[in-house]
Amino acid sequence: SYRKGGYHAVRVGDPFASGRYIAQRKLGWGQFSTVWLAYDTESSRYVALKIQKSAQQFAQAALHEIEVLCSIYEGDPSNSKFVVRLIDHFKHTGPNGQHLCMVLEFLGDSLLQLIRFNRYKGLELNKVREICKCVLIALDYLHRELGIIHTDLKPENILLFFTIDPAKDPIRSGLLTPILERPEGGTLNGGSTTNVIEKKLKRRARRAVANISGRRDPMGGEAPKPARCLDGIDMRCKVVDFGNACWADKRFADEIQTRQYRAPEVILQSGYSFSVDMWSFACIAFELATGDMMFAPKTGQGFSEDEDHLALTMELLGKMPRKIAVGGARSKDFFDRHGDLKRIRRLKYSPLDRMLVNKYKFSETDAREFVEFLSPLLDFSPEKRPTAQQCLQHPWLNLRSSGGQSNVDAGMNKLKI
Ligand code: ATP
Ligand code: MG
Ligand code: MG
Numbered sequence: 001s002y003r004k005g006g007y008h009a010v011r012v013g014d015p016f017a018s019g020r021y022i023a024q025r026k027l028g029w030g031q032f033s034t035v036w037l038a039y040d041t042e043s044s045r046y047v048a049l050k051i052q053k054s055a056q057q058f059a060q061a062a063l064h065e066i067e068v069l070c071s072i073y074e075g076d077p078s079n080s081k082f083v084v085r086l087i088d089h090f091k092h093t094g095p096n097g098q099h100l101c102m103v104l105e106f107l108g109d110s111l112l113q114l115i116r117f118n119r120y121k122g123l124e125l126n127k128v129r130e131i132c133k134c135v136l137i138a139l140d141y142l143h144r145e146l147g148i149i150h151t152d153l154k155p156e157n158i159l160l161f162f163t164i165d166p167a168k169d170p171i172r173s174g175l176l177t178p179i180l181e182r183p184e185g186g187t188l189n190g191g192s193t194t195n196v197i198e199k200k201l202k203r204r205a206r207r208a209v210a211n212i213s214g215r216r217d218p219m220g221g222e223a224p225k226p227a228r229c230l231d232g233i234d235m236r237c238k239v240v241d242f243g244n245a246c247w248a249d250k251r252f253a254d255e256i257q258t259r260q261y262r263a264p265e266v267i268l269q270s271g272y273s274f275s276v277d278m279w280s281f282a283c284i285a286f287e288l289a290t291g292d293m294m295f296a297p298k299t300g301q302g303f304s305e306d307e308d309h310l311a312l313t314m315e316l317l318g319k320m321p322r323k324i325a326v327g328g329a330r331s332k333d334f335f336d337r338h339g340d341l342k343r344i345r346r347l348k349y350s351p352l353d354r355m356l357v358n359k360y361k362f363s364e365t366d367a368r369e370f371v372e373f374l375s376p377l378l379d380f381s382p383e384k385r386p387t388a389q390q391c392l393q394h395p396w397l398n399l400r401s402s403g404g405q406s407n408v409d410a411g412m413n414k415l416k417i
Contacts, residue, residue, distance in 0.1 A: 005055030054097030111155035120291035139388035143308035268328025
C-alpha cells in the first residue's frame with residue numbers, strides 16, 4: 001500500500017507542516033492511515049500524527065473525520081470527555097500524492113494491546129469498571145450532546161492514558177507512561193508486524209534514530225517509558241477513530257461496525273441508532289473482564305458468518321423475540337416465519353452468568369452483579385437498551401471488589417516484576 005494513492009512512507013526525523021512536527025516512531029496503522037509519534041516543536045509536546053492514504057476516497061474520509069473531531073472539540077474545549085482531541089490538521093505532499101494529516105493528542109496502547117499484555121486472562125474487575133466509566137462518559141457526550149454515533153467501537157479504537165499514583169511510584173509519578181511492556185521485554189506496540197515493508201521501515205527507522213539522535217528528543221525531555229506492571233496505575237482511556245462516525249440524523253452506511261462488535265439489528269438491517277454503540281460497549285466490557293471476545297462468529301458448513309453470529313447471540317442471551325427476528329430487511333435470509341433460524345436448528349443455550357462462573361471462574365456474586373450491568377445492554381430490542389447516561393447511574397460502576405478473587409487476580413500476579 002506504499003504506492004500512489006496509498007500510505008505515505010515516513011522516516012524518523014522527517015519534518016511535517018514546515019518543520020513544526022518531527023516524526024519519532026510509528027505508533028500504529030489502520031486501513032486508512034499510518035499513525036506516528038511526532039514531536040511538536042511549537043508546544044514542546046509529543047503528539048500523534050495520523051497520515052491518511054492519499055487517494056480521493058481516503059481524503060474524503062479524512063475530511064469527514066476532521067469535521068467530526070472539530071465538533072467534538074468545540075463541544076468540549078476543556079477536553080474532559082474521554083474522547084481524543086484534534087490539535088491541528090494540514091496537507092502533506094509526498095511521492096504517493098497529497099495526504100491529509102491529523103494531529104491528535106498522544107495517547108497510549110489500545111485496549112486490545114492491554115488484553116494481550118494481560119495474556120488474555122481478563123482484567124481485575126475494578127480496572128474494568130474504571131475503563132467502562134471513561135467509555136460511558138465519552139458515549140454519553142457523543143450521543144446526547146452531539147448526536148454522533150461512533151459505529152466502530154472496539155478495543156483497538158479505545159486508547160489508554162496512564163497517570164502514575166505518586167504514593168505507589170514516587171520516582172515516575174506524574175509521568176504519562178502509556179506504552180505497555182511485556183514482562184519478558186519488548187513493547188507490544190507493533191508486535192504483530194509481519195509485513196516486510198513494515199519491517200524494512202522499522203530497520204530504517206532504527207538506523208535513522210542512531211544517525212540523528214539529537215533530533216529524537218529535541219528538548220532533552222523525558223520520552224514516555226513503558227509501564228512494566230499495572231499496579232498503582234490509574235487507568236483511563238479515550239475513544240479514537242472517528243472515520244466511520246455519523247450523525248444520527250445523517251447516516252451513511254447500512255453495514256456498520258466491526259464483525260464481533262456488531263449489533264443484531266445491523267445484521268438484520270432493521271435500522272439503527274445510538275444503541276448500536278451500547279451493544280459494542282457491552283461486548284468490550286465482557287472482553288476486558290474475561291479476555292475472550294463475547295461473540296466470535298465463523299462461517300460453517302451450510303451457514304454463513306451472519307447466521308452463526310445470530311445463533312451465538314441467542315445461545316448466550318436467549319431466543320430472539322419473533323417480532324424482532326422477522327422485522328429486518330434481511331430477516332428472510334436467516335429466519336423462517338416462526339422466528340427460528342433456517343440453517344442452525346439446534347441451539348446450545350448457555351446463560352451468561354453460568355458461563356462467567358463455570359468457564360471464567362467468577363464468584364457467584366461477581367457474576368451476578370456483572371450480568372445485572374451487562375444484560376440490559378444486550379437487549380435484542382434496541383430501544384430497550386439503556387442509554388450511556390442511564391448506564392452511568394448503574395451501581396455496578398461504583399462497587400469495589402476486594403482482592404483475592406477468581407482467575408483474574410491470579411493472572412495479574414504473574415505479571416508483577
Ligand atoms: P481503521 O482501519 O481502524 O479505520 P484508521 O486508519 O482510521 O484505522 P486509527 O484507528 O485512527 O486509524 O489509528 C490506527 C492506530 O494508530 C490505532 O489503533 C492506534 O494503535 C494508533 N493511534 C491512533 N491514534 C492515536 C493517538 N492519538 N495516540 C497514540 N496512538 C494512536
Ligand atoms: Mg481504528
Ligand atoms: Mg478509521
